[in-house]
Amino acid sequence: ETGVTQTPRHLVMGMTNKKSLKCEQHLGHNAMYWYKQSAKKPLELMFVYNFKEQTENNSVPSRFSPECPNSSHLFLHLHTLQPEDSALYLCASSQDPASSGEQFFGPGTRLTVL
Amino acid sequence: AQSVTQPDIHITVSEGASLELRCNYSYGATPYLFWYVQSPGQGLQLLLKYFSGDTLVQGIKGFEAEFKRSQSSFNLRKPSVHWSDAAEYFCAVGAPEYGNKLVFGAGTILRVKS
Numbered sequence: 714e715t716g717v718t719q720t721p722r723h724l725v726m727g728m729t730n731k732k733s734l735k736c737e738q739h740l741g742h743n744a745m746y747w748y749k750q751s752a753k754k755p756l757e758l759m760f761v762y763n764f765k766e767q768t769e770n771n772s773v774p775s776r777f778s779p780e781c782p783n784s785s786h787l788f789l790h791l792h793t794l795q796p797e798d799s800a801l802y803l804c805a806s807s808q809d810p811a812s813s814g815e816q817f818f819g820p821g822t823r824l825t826v827l
Numbered sequence: 828a829q830s831v832t833q834p835d836i837h838i839t840v841s842e843g844a845s846l847e848l849r850c851n852y853s854y855g856a857t858p859y860l861f862w863y864v865q866s867p868g869q870g871l872q873l874l875l876k877y878f879s880g881d882t883l884v885q886g887i888k889g890f891e892a893e894f895k896r897s898q899s900s901f902n903l904r905k906p907s908v909h910w911s912d913a914a915e916y917f918c919a920v921g922a923p924e925y926g927n928k929l930v931f932g933a934g935t936i937l938r939v940k941s
Contacts, residue, residue, distance in 0.1 A: 717870070719870075753933075754933070755931050755932065755933045755934070756917065756931040758928060758929075761927065761928065763927070768926070769928065803870055803871070805870075805871075807927055809927070810926065810927050811926065811927070812859075812921075812923065812926070812927060814859075814921075814927065815861065815873055815876055816873075816927075816929060817873075818863075818870035818871040818872070819870050820868070820869050820870045821868075821869070821870050823868070
């Protein structure tokens with residue numbers, strides 16, 4: 714595997730379900746990100762992890778719970794979601810957390826909440 | 828805080844015609860500037876970036892962009908569009924004092940007619 718991978722690619726869940734999104738980067742980067750991409754809205758930064766530590770939580774509801782066990786893996790745990798949470802969730806990574814460098818994106822997980 | 832405006836939501840061009848996608852940013856100094864492309868169902872792929880130096884930057888797939896400080900712009904251009912260029916294009920801006928956070932524009936959807 715190369716680059717940034719995300720699983721699953723598609724997920725349908727009910728509002729009472731608990732599920733997790735997984736992201737893995739094979740680039741040796743030190744920073745990882747979760748973004749939410751909704752129709753007709755700009756890309757929204759959700760969380761930033763630098764060297765496994767969360768450095769940004771962009772006022773994300775607690776029904777989204779990130780986890781970063783190491784610099785290569787990032788999870789987004791989901792529970793009691795709402796239909797408006799349906800979106801494409803993108804993971805990204807970058808090499809240097811200290812500067813606004815290039816971010817490499819995964820293909821995303823298309824989430825549908827029923 | 829920095830911000831990005833992409834004035835055109837949709838643009839349609841004929842195959843073989845030239846293309847210019849507009850991007851304006853708001854930031855007091857020289858930001859880091861990026862153009863990304865997203866094909867349907869995919870993540871974002873970096874086309875090109877500007878950090879400093881030559882204001883005309885070359886990217887992949889025959890794209891180029893020019894940084895114009897006086898106009899706070901970073902427009903993306905391609906001399907001859909191919910049908911495979913149909914996608915959504917995002918301009919993004921970063922700044923040293925904001926660490927590794929990027930702010931994205933709302934995107935421009937490019938349609939190519941044959």
